[in-house]
Amino acid sequence: NAGVTQTPKFQVLKTGQSMTLQCAQDMNHNSMYWYRQDPGMGLRLIYYSASEGTTDKGEVPNGYNVSRLNKREFSLRLESAAPSQTSVYFCASDKWGIGHYGYTFGSGTRLTVV
Amino acid sequence: AQTVTQSQPEMSVQEAETVTLSCTYDTSESNYYLFWYKQPPSRQMILVIRQEAYKQQNATENRFSVNFQKAAKSFSLKISDSQLGDTAMYFCAFRPFGQFYFGTGTSLTVIP
Numbered sequence: 283n284a285g286v287t288q289t290p291k292f293q294v295l296k297t298g299q300s301m302t303l304q305c306a307q308d309m310n311h312n313s314m315y316w317y318r319q320d321p322g323m324g325l326r327l328i329y330y331s332a333s334e335g336t337t338d339k340g341e342v343p344n345g346y347n348v349s350r351l352n353k354r355e356f357s358l359r360l361e362s363a364a365p366s367q368t369s370v371y372f373c374a375s376d377k378w379g380i381g382h383y384g385y386t387f388g389s390g391t392r393l394t395v396v
Numbered sequence: 397a398q399t400v401t402q403s404q405p406e407m408s409v410q411e412a413e414t415v416t417l418s419c420t421y422d423t424s425e426s427n428y429y430l431f432w433y434k435q436p437p438s439r440q441m442i443l444v445i446r447q448e449a450y451k452q453q454n455a456t457e458n459r460f461s462v463n464f465q466k467a468a469k470s471f472s473l474k475i476s477d478s479q480l481g482d483t484a485m486y487f488c489a490f491r492p493f494g495q496f497y498f499g500t501g502t503s504l505t506v507i508p
Contacts, residue, residue, distance in 0.1 A: 332494070387440065
């Protein structure tokens, strides 16, 4: 049981380039999330998908787009990367999107924009 | 607004000793859930312990326990018999409904 799989694990982009971070979960979870982690700022929510077919903005959505491709997959796209988007990105999922269930996290993507 | 504050950016503890990490939160909700996550150097986020706000009994998971003070909106994590493998960043998280809100983290180093 793989849990939450994120690809790639590392990426270096030039300013202005685009890329898509992929996330897939095999736990039949309904809700999926994208966070970014920056030193001294904890984890901040970029976008989330409460259920298949829905997506909503989180705290820091500017410069990002998402697609909930199906129940398993939730991708994050940077259309025109900026140095301010240098960060570690985490995908997470949970069964119902509420309650005492904790998130299951992917292993993260370290993105550097130069 | 929902906020989570971890006021100790860095802490250290001698191996086998006990350490307590602090966390406070601010909310107007009455029902919610609280969590501690561990992030070792591998970067993987690992759930350590969770607490349901309507339960007065403090949660315990082996060497990890919490001191939950609902009126004070405080949720500290106690690690007993610290081990080298406990060296990690620890995040406090709060879930009133739907999404989580995370603190800024406490970097814990266990010294041999």
